[in-house]
Amino acid sequence: MVATEPVGPGGHYLGHPHTLEKFQSAFFMPELFDNNSIEQWSADGEKEITQRALETARAMLSEYQEPKLDKACDEALLDYIARREIEIPTADELNQTY
Secondary structure, eight states, rough: OOOTTTTTTTTTSTTTTHHHHHHHHOOOTTTTTOOOOOHHHHHHHOOHHHHHHHHHHHHHHHOOOOOOOOHHHHHHHHHHHHHHHHHHHHHHHHHHHH
16 A cells, blocks of 8 residues: 555644554754744854754764773784784885786
8 A cells, every 4th residue: 555545635734643653753854954933043042953963973972971991802902903004005005016
């Protein structure tokens, strides 16, 4: 059955049993979106999504705490990185040599 068949031409999905059943659990509103009225948005400082996103990203970065690694694991990873940096040719070398 096609998704539009239960409602039909000129109908709407808001009152359809499927919509009513799924509305609460399927609804998703991203945290950075603002669905207030234009008046409320203006009263709240008229922040565009880009500004809200930058503020959120900066706050996340300022609160970031580097996870602690076991010292032996950290040393092994650093050793691996050092060896791979020697083994893997630079991009310029790849273009010229290979």
